[in-house]
Amino acid sequence: MKSVPTKTLEKERRANSRERIPAKNGNGLPAYQRIQNSIRKRIESGQLHPGDAVASERDLAKIHQVSLMTARHALASLEREGVVERRRGIGTFVAAPKIHFNKLMSYTEQMASRSLTAASKVLFAKVIDNEPEAAARLSLPPTSSVIKLERLRHAASEAFALETCYLSATEFPGLLEAPLGRESLFGILERNYKLELGYADEEVDATAADPRIAELLNVPRRDPLLRIRQVIYSTKGQAVMYVLGFYRSDRHNLVIRRFR
Amino acid sequence: MKSVPTKTLEKERRANSRERIPAKNGNGLPAYQRIQNSIRKRIESGQLHPGDAVASERDLAKIHQVSLMTARHALASLEREGVVERRRGIGTFVAAPKIHFNKLMSYTEQMASRSLTAASKVLFAKVIDNEPEAAARLSLPPTSSVIKLERLRHAASEAFALETCYLSATEFPGLLEAPLGRESLFGILERNYKLELGYADEEVDATAADPRIAELLNVPRRDPLLRIRQVIYSTKGQAVMYVLGFYRSDRHNLVIRRFR
DNA sequence: AAGTGGTCTAGACCACGGC
DNA sequence: CCGTGGTCTAGACCACTTC
Numbered sequence: 001m002k003s004v005p006t007k008t009l010e011k012e013r014r015a016n017s018r019e020r021i022p023a024k025n026g027n028g029l030p031a032y033q034r035i036q037n038s039i040r041k042r043i044e045s046g047q048l049h050p051g052d053a054v055a056s057e058r059d060l061a062k063i064h065q066v067s068l069m070t071a072r073h074a075l076a077s078l079e080r081e082g083v084v085e086r087r088r089g090i091g092t093f094v095a096a097p098k099i100h101f102n103k104l105m106s107y108t109e110q111m112a113s114r115s116l117t118a119a120s121k122v123l124f125a126k127v128i129d130n131e132p133e134a135a136a137r138l139s140l141p142p143t144s145s146v147i148k149l150e151r152l153r154h155a156a157s158e159a160f161a162l163e164t165c166y167l168s169a170t171e172f173p174g175l176l177e178a179p180l181g182r183e184s185l186f187g188i189l190e191r192n193y194k195l196e197l198g199y200a201d202e203e204v205d206a207t208a209a210d211p212r213i214a215e216l217l218n219v220p221r222r223d224p225l226l227r228i229r230q231v232i233y234s235t236k237g238q239a240v241m242y243v244l245g246f247y248r249s250d251r252h253n254l255v256i257r258r259f260r
Numbered sequence: 261m262k263s264v265p266t267k268t269l270e271k272e273r274r275a276n277s278r279e280r281i282p283a284k285n286g287n288g289l290p291a292y293q294r295i296q297n298s299i300r301k302r303i304e305s306g307q308l309h310p311g312d313a314v315a316s317e318r319d320l321a322k323i324h325q326v327s328l329m330t331a332r333h334a335l336a337s338l339e340r341e342g343v344v345e346r347r348r349g350i351g352t353f354v355a356a357p358k359i360h361f362n363k364l365m366s367y368t369e370q371m372a373s374r375s376l377t378a379a380s381k382v383l384f385a386k387v388i389d390n391e392p393e394a395a396a397r398l399s400l401p402p403t404s405s406v407i408k409l410e411r412l413r414h415a416a417s418e419a420f421a422l423e424t425c426y427l428s429a430t431e432f433p434g435l436l437e438a439p440l441g442r443e444s445l446f447g448i449l450e451r452n453y454k455l456e457l458g459y460a461d462e463e464v465d466a467t468a469a470d471p472r473i474a475e476l477l478n479v480p481r482r483d484p485l486l487r488i489r490q491v492i493y494s495t496k497g498q499a500v501m502y503v504l505g506f507y508r509s510d511r512h513n514l515v516i517r518r519f520r
Numbered sequence: 521a522a523g524t525g526g527t528c529t530a531g532a533c534c535a536c537g538g539c
Numbered sequence: 540c541c542g543t544g545g546t547c548t549a550g551a552c553c554a555c556t557t558c
Contacts (some may be wrong), residue, residue, distance in 0.1 A: 030546060056524060069329070080340060088525045091553035101461075102362055104518040124539080199519045201361075206466035206484035206509035224466035224484035249466035257515050258364040259459045260552045290527060316543060327529045333545080348544045349536035 035074035036240045038064075040083065043094055046099045054084055054092040101257035104200045104232070106186035107153055107163070114150035116155050121217075122181050124150035136233050145169035147176060149185075152216055159217045161252070163245040171240075179192040189240070198235035204228050204254060207246070217248050224249050263394035293332035300325075300343065303354055314344055314352040335409070359519045361517035364460045364492070367413055367423070367445035376415050378444075380423075383476075384410035385436050387429045394426035397491050397502040405429035406437060409445075411478055419477045421512070423505040431500075449500070462490050464514060477508050486511050 029037070048241075055063065060071035075092050078084045085095045088102045111118035125148070132142040140146070146166045153161040165185065167175065171193075178188050189195045208222040217225075226247040234240050289297070290403065302308045315323065320331035335352050345355045371378035385408070392402040400406070407427045413421040426510045427435065431453075438448050449455045468482040477485075486507040494500050 026286045032546075058524080068550080069528095070547055073546085075525090087556090088523065089557080091524080091537060102516065102518050104520040115365040196352065197520045199517055202514075202516050202518065204464060204486070204513065204514040204516065206486045208484045222482065224468045226464070252465065254462075254464040256462050256464065257459055258362050259464065260457045292527075328531080329547095330528060333527085335544090335549085346544065347537090349542080350539080351543060 019079075031078070032070050032074040035060055035064050035066070035071060038076055039074075039078060043083070048094050050094050050096045052094050054094060056091060071130065072160075101255070104197065106184050107161075108184035109186065111155060118153065118155060118184075120151040120153045121182060122149070122151050123179065124148060124164075125176050127176070131166060134242050134244075137229075138166065138168060138239045140168060147172060149176075149180065151180070159248075161245055161247045162213055162216055163243055166242040166244075167240065193239065196235040197240065198233050198237070200230050200232040202228055202230045209246075213246055217246070219248060219250075226252055226254065228254075267277060267506070269491060291324065292330050292334040292337070295320055295324050296338050296343075299334075299338060303343070308354050309355050310356045312354045314354060316351060335443075361515075364457065366444050367421075368444035368447065371415060378413065378415060380411040380413045380441065381410070382411055382441050384424075385440065387436070390515060391426060394502050397489075398426065398428060398499045400428060409436075409440065411440070418511075419508075421505055421507045422473055422476055423503055426504075427500065428501040455500065456495040457500065458493050459495070460490050460492040462488055463491045466509075469506075473506055478504070479508060479510075485516065486512055488514075 026057065039048070039054060048054065054075070057068055058073045060066075061068045064071065075084065075086060079086050079092075082095055082098055082102050084092050086092045105113065107120070108118040123256070126143050128148050129143050129145045131146050131148060131236060134146055134148070135142050135144045136145070138144075145168075147169050149165045149167075151163050151165075152159055153163060172189070175188070175193075178192065180188075186197065190197065205227050206224050207227045209217065209219055210226050211221055214221040214223065219225075228243075228245045228247065230243040230245070231239055232241040232243065270328045277416070288491055299308070299314060309315065310332045314335070317328055317331045317335060320326075320334065324331065326377040335344065339352075340345050342355055342358055344352050346352045365373065367380070368378040387405050388408050389403050389405045391406055391408065393407070394406055395404045397400050398404075400405070405428075407429050409425045409427075410498060411423050411425075412419055413423060435448070435453075438452065440448075446457065450457065465487050466484050469477065469485050471481055472487070474483065479485075486509050488503075488505045488507065490503040490505070491499055492501040492503065
């Protein structure tokens, strides 16, 4: 008696499968991702604003012709991403506009996020082999050839920061021929070298401007500066770039969020 | 015809429910959380080490007498927490010990994590009502009564930092009577006031030591200092405490991790 | 009472990786 | 081939909130 209903269910499932195949080919994505995308689009296009209610699990299930669990999965993982907020017994709502805390962004991207255009002047760009500290930060032998790229960052004709980047010369051949003055280094690495940047560990402290930096940044000598040493890793955990930066403290403050 | 199998299923479910009630009373938690706890315990107790395989979804389902989806939910959300790592076609494995980056820790906790004992001297501890900036950071009216607590942090008889905390006086009555010189403020808030600290937003910049701070921290005037302004929120998102800190740059560096 | 999210079942098929 | 995780169904009951 048990095997009969089992077989029946199996048949029904297969029928459902046949029906679902074209739906899947709608864009080749799993159903829950299609639902997520449809919600994301409505948020991005301004049809849904922060605080607005999103369709309930049951409504989404009906609309997209999926089971409740699938609709639920879509909403639950949107919540995990911080796109929506769910409240039991009430509903699901578009989350407040995300503030991107602790995001690894290039100088260009940071400026752009504040509606400013970044500019930079290349002061030095050569391959050298006597930078043991930088080599060590990149987990390379002490006398490895490294690309050293020193840039003065400015916006609105005012110098903001001095950044020196170090990268393995063997890993990034031809990098010095790229338009470093114009284009974002992050962009070049990601596009031309197919590199996926993952995360960065930063050490932050305060230091006093030495004569050269004072002149470059146009501040008095011994003025306090924010110093950031940053090792940037690929998604695979490989050290890709070491950046030593000095930032005018009257023009920068670092914002971070910590969690308990 | 449809209603008959439906009723049958319903009966079966009810029977299962009756069986499940004692199981649920095992500790009152949902099944997926019980599974998670059993895995967590085996990791904490050293039965499972980083890299070790965890029981598969199917095994867990059998062991804990739950459906596959429930076992799956347990593993999926353990992965989200970073406790385990899942690899399709291979299995689920205990994740490498987490490095706690960007963790909100009290001074006492930070010192303890480096095997140092924190000490602090209370320089000022009173309720005042003319601190509009602090009140604003706490989302209070400008002339609200706030507790102002100024402490000199030191270890090994050397002054490290000057921290000034502000808290709502009405929210934390009697706080000034607590043993602030000895005990961790975080600990007092969490224990005595049943407060769950959630996260903190920090603004970091560099500044020069003014005469008073220079003397307190025993550094030359105009020496560069790390200045951190920190608003600490409860898990519910309520601003609980505002901390303004000055840190000797030769004794501190802030370490953070950013993600792309 | 009606609607919402949270938990759960007992199965199914798929894509992937190692043997 | 077989075991793994990933997706999915068509329901169910519960806890919670609002009306």
